[in-house]
Amino acid sequence: MSSTSTTPPSTTPLSSTPRSSLGRLAERGRTDRADLYDVLDAGIVCHLGIVLDGAPVVLPTGYGRVDDTLYLHGSTGASTLRGAATGLPVCVTVTHVDGVVYARSVFVRTVFGDAEPAPDLIPGTPATPDHVRTRPPR
Secondary structure, three states: OOOOOOOOOOOOOOOOOOOOOOOOOHHHOOOOHHHHHHHHHHOOEEEEEEEEOOEEEEEEEEEEEEOOEEEEOOOOOOHHHHHHHOOOOEEEEOOOOOOOOOOOOOOOEOOOOOOOEOOOOOOOOOOOOOOOOOOOOO
16 A cells, blocks of 8 residues: 655745855746746656766656655666765756747857867857757748
8 A cells, every 4th residue: 555645735935045046037036836846747857967976967867746855766776866865965957948039149068078168169060959040040
């Protein structure tokens, strides 16, 4: 027989921490738990970030939520989940893409190794994905 939680989810607003404080466009942020739960409940894949052996690791991970608890799906042998289970700090990101905003410039950064600006990378080069444009397609 399985047991389910009978504790209702908290209604206390979320509080900012140094890690979660918004800088740019802070007025668009939400601190209501119902808003957070709506975002979490609409998705099925998150990205779990953790530092293992001095290097950041970010992997797509299945998840689910019950009340105030977020459950990550994965093998008990996975190094990311083993690290999280030992109390290492983690970052869980859920992203929903419902549109694309086109801009006059493209901001591109290196994604593997040490990050560095790539100001000479221009749209249309092989390193720039086709869906990244400086203006909407005609």
